[in-house]
Amino acid sequence: MxxxxxxxxxxxxxxxxxxxxxxxxxxxxxxxxxxxxxxxxxxxxxxxxxxxxxxxxxxxxxxxxxxxxxxxxxxxxxxxxxxxxxxxxxxxxxxxxxxxxxxAVPYEEPCYGHLADAVIRELGVPLVTGDIPGVAVILGKAASPEEAAALVKSYQAQGILVTLVGDVIDQLAEINYKTGANVRVIPLGKDVTSVIHVVSVALRAALIFGNVKPGDAATLMEYTMKRVPAFVNAFAPLNDVIVACGAGAIALGFPVITNQEDVARVPKSLICQTDVSKWNATSLEARDIKIKITNIDIPVAFASAFEGEIIRRKDMQVEFDGSRVDCAELVQTCDASEVEDHKITVIGPEADEMELGSKNSIAYVVKVAGKNMQADFEPVIERKFHNYINCIEGVYHTGQRDMQRIRISIDAFNAGFRIKHLGEVLYAQVKNEFDAVVDKCEVVIYTDPAECTRVRHEVAIPTFEKRDERLDNLTDESVDVYYSCILCQAFSPSHVCVVTPERLGLCGAVSWLDAKATNELDPAGPCQVITKERPIDENLGAYEDVDEAVQKFSQGALEHVTLYSIMQDPMTSCGCFECICGIEPFSNGVVIANREYAGMTPLGMTFPEMASMTGGGVQTPGFMGHGKHFISSKKFMKAEGGIERIVWMPKELKEFVADRLNATAKELYGIENFTDMIGDETIAEDPETLVAFLTEKGHPALSLDPMM
Ligand code: SF4
Structure with a gap:
């Protein structure tokens, strides 16, 4: 045939x-x-x-x-x-x-079937930063479970997102191979038709991030071909249905690699590689995916695919818990003479000397020196520790500062992983990512309880307090420049974030300090300085300099952007925003929904529906994507009256922002416990009930001018 x-x-x-x-x-x-x-x-x-x-x-x-x-x-x-x-x-x-x-719920564990819009929005940033360098679709049945596991593991170790279709799912289950979104191995379903759920992700990425118009099939295919780094690995034997599905994949730009020998080959698109151990290299070459190599001398794997891995109590060798005992993690800028490069010291017991399943203290101080190092970069580097430690296979990290918790699994311990290896990882990654500012780096890890108490209370906490003071004083007015961020242009070609001290990037991951550090680390990179010397209207946050910058960085797609308005030239949204706000006309206010919220809002729209109103780097007055922390900013829609316009948020989000939002409301308007006046899904899911609630509470938005 x-x-x-x-x-x-x-x-x-x-x-x-x-x-x-x-x-x-x-x-x-x-x-x-x-x-x-x-x-x-x-x-x-x-x-x-x-x-x-x-x-x-x-x-x-x-x-x-x-x-x-x-x-x-x-x-x-x-x-x-x-x-x-x-x-x-x-x-x-x-x-x-x-x-x-x-x-109906047709898919049972471990299979996922259809993936929600929220999953795609979450994937946006890791895909553009290269944390997820590609998406593999593995289909069919391997010669053995071990062959399947080796292939999957090879992609995981590179941070590639793996999706599985067919018998390979049972093969991995047979040998208890861990799957799940948290380890970036997603079994879709056992029928071949379930492959559509990954295709659906690729096509929705084009609509969400790429502003591709539904129905424009040519642009759609161009988008997936250029911007979605997916490929297919199909085990022999291939039947006609799989070949037809493969033709669909190739049409979208995704090459198919198979070990079926008699398949008709199409250069760079339908490739026969009989040696499955070479599929990884063949696939990456065919899809032109470059992997950043991270070689760290530790006895377990290190890759972003392990970032979401959870270590349960029964699987853990030892634990360190800042909420129960003294812990801390800290970056300290030192003079070059005080730092011995690549020196790792453990002061106190190693993991071998700790009881199985025990809770212990840990404090690690990463001493850095470099002529371009600035104290402002310390928290930026420190925040990456969570990601670095989580990328270790069999090690889990949550929290930060003096509230971190780390677990080392029994498997990692048995493979030889010890506390000193945390130091190796921190050293290698800090030198790797911050080489423009860090010339020398030394790690001291304290596990001696008395030393941990000393480091936490006498060194770390005073440093954190000093930093918080500095951050509190960092306002849009107090700095001379803002920064652009165009990282998301990989998916959303005309999107530009303007990052200011009081307005972080809409993904929630890039603060003004992050953007500043990124600019200093890579002066020709995604974050560029934007001056603010020519204001047009400071209440709107309109500047000639900002307009010029967005025109330049959007290649002319955008002409004007204001920093503080959602009605007049609001900032664009690329699609990976943490939250979206939209006008609620009955109350003169705005409703905010976060990505994790699956329910209905008083706008009669869910988060995915609100989110689909914007995105793709276009301006949609009345709707705006933003980060969670922006909600409590004094600059949040300042031009329309500020945070007193907020009338509704999901309960969980309200609780998350309550302390900071209440503090801002008190400072700006003298309102105590402002969040008590804001509705949530337990109070109202329709505008009438919401307005009745707001009236009862005397919410200030009701007496403000209409926004439309
Ligand atoms: S700051 Fe904006 S452009 Fe940069 S990564 Fe975040 S959402 Fe994307």
């Missing part, structure tokens, strides 16, 4: 199955039955992205199948093969959505 025949046959087979499944569903449920995937604002995301049409019922699904049929032309041309591949993928989406009828 030729490749044409195989793709066409596979496409026909899946089309036939889809047609039957839809007819049967109509017979069972009626044509008006609603169909949808959970937690997405994009209907059937693949069909919507390709055609621009939303499908809401079985009748519409049947109509949509007619549209799919028009893609299934049978000339022996590449275009026909690709379109048949796309048609196969769309059929797979139709089959999958039928599984979700009536709110």
């Amino acid at each position: 030729t490749l044409f025949e195989s793709v066409f046959a596979g496409n026909d087979a899946v089309y036939g199955l889809t047609e039957n499944a839809i007819n049967q569903a109509i017979e069972t449920h009626g044509a008006d039955k609603a169909v949808s995937f959970p937690n997405t604002a994009y209907s059937l995301p693949c069909y919507y992205a390709v055609t621009g049409t939303k499908v809401g019922t079985l009748a519409e699904l049947k109509e949509a199948l007619g549209v799919v049929k028009t893609l299934m032309t049978r000339e022996k041309r590449t275009h026909d093969v690709f379109m048949s591949g796309v048609a196969t993928a769309l059929c797979a989406e139709f089959i999958e959505v039928l599984k979700y009828i009536d709110g």
Whole structure:
């Protein structure tokens, strides 16, 4: 069989199955039955992205199948093969959505099935920073569970996100291989049609980050080809259906690597590599993915894929817990003469001398010296410790400053991991990432309880207090420059964040100090200085300098941006924002929803629906993406009256920002416990109930001028 025949046959087979499944569903449920995937604002995301049409019922699904049929032309041309591949993928989406009828939960652990919009937004930043350098789709059955595990592990060690389809899922389960989003190995489902859930992620990325218009199939495919670094690894034997799905992947720019020897090869797109141990290298080369090598001398793996790994109490060798005993983590700027490069010292017992399962003290001081080092960079470096330590396989870190908790697993301990290796990791990563400012680095780790108490109370806490004082005094007015950040342009080509002391990047991960450090570390990099010498309107936060900068960095896509307004030239959103706020017209206020919130807001929209109003680097007056900490800023929509416009937030978010938000409200308006006046989902999910609540509480937004 030729490749044409195989793709066409596979496409026909899946089309036939889809047609039957839809007819049967109509017979069972009626044509008006609603169909949808959970937690997405994009209907059937693949069909919507390709055609621009939303499908809401079985009748519409049947109509949509007619549209799919028009893609299934049978000339022996590449275009026909690709379109048949796309048609196969769309059929797979139709089959999958039928599984979700009536709110059914068709996938059980360990499989995920459909992935929510929030997952894609979370993936935005790690994908642009290269923390996740690629996405592997592994499909079928390996020769043995061990072969499957070795392949998956090779990608994990490089930080690549792995998705699994088919028998490979059971093979990994058989040898108790850990899977899950937290270790970046996501089993999608055992039917081949479940592969659509990763395609759906790629296409929604184009809509969310790339501002691709639904229905613009050519731009969509260009986007996935250029900006989504995915590839497919398909184990032999391949049947026609898999080959047809593969054609769909290739149409989106994702190469397929297989060990099926008699497959018709297409250079750089359909590649035969009979040696599975070479799939990793072949795939990276075919998709042009470059991996940053991190060689650290420790007995376990070190990769961002392990960042979300959780070590449970029963699996832990030892624990260090700042909430119970004295702990601290600190960067200290020293004179070069006081630092011995790469010296790691442990003062106190090593892990071997600690009881199995015990809770201990730990304090590590990372001494750094460099002629370009500044005290302002200390917290920036320190904040990375969480990420560095979490990337160690079998080690888990939460918290920061003197409230960190670390667990070392029994497996890591048995592999030879010891406390001194924490020092190796901190040393290597600080030198690796901060080489522009750190010339020498030494790590002292205290585990002696008395020393930990001393370091915590006499060294660390006074340093933290001094830093907090400095941060409190850091305002937009007190600095001479702001910074741009264009990291997200990898996905959202015209998006520019303007980062100021009182307005961090909308991802929540880039503060003014971070941007400053990034600029000093890499002067030609993503963060550039923006002067603020030519104000146009300080209340709006409008500056000629800012306008010039955004025009330049957006390649002319943006002309004006204000820093403090959501109505007039608001800052753009790239799609990976932590929160989104939108106008609530009945109360003259704004509603804020965070990414983790899955429920309804009084706007009649969920977070994904609100989020779909903006994103892709476009300005949408009335809606704005932002970081969590911006909510308590004195500059939060200052032009429209500031934080007293906030009328509703999910309870969890309200609790998270309460201390800081209440302090700002007290300072600005003399209001005590402002958050008590703000609604949440336990109080109101519709505007009428919300306004009644706000009236009862005397919320200040009610007496402000309307925003529209
Ligand atoms: S600051 Fe803005 S551009 Fe930079 S990473 Fe965050 S969201 Fe992206």
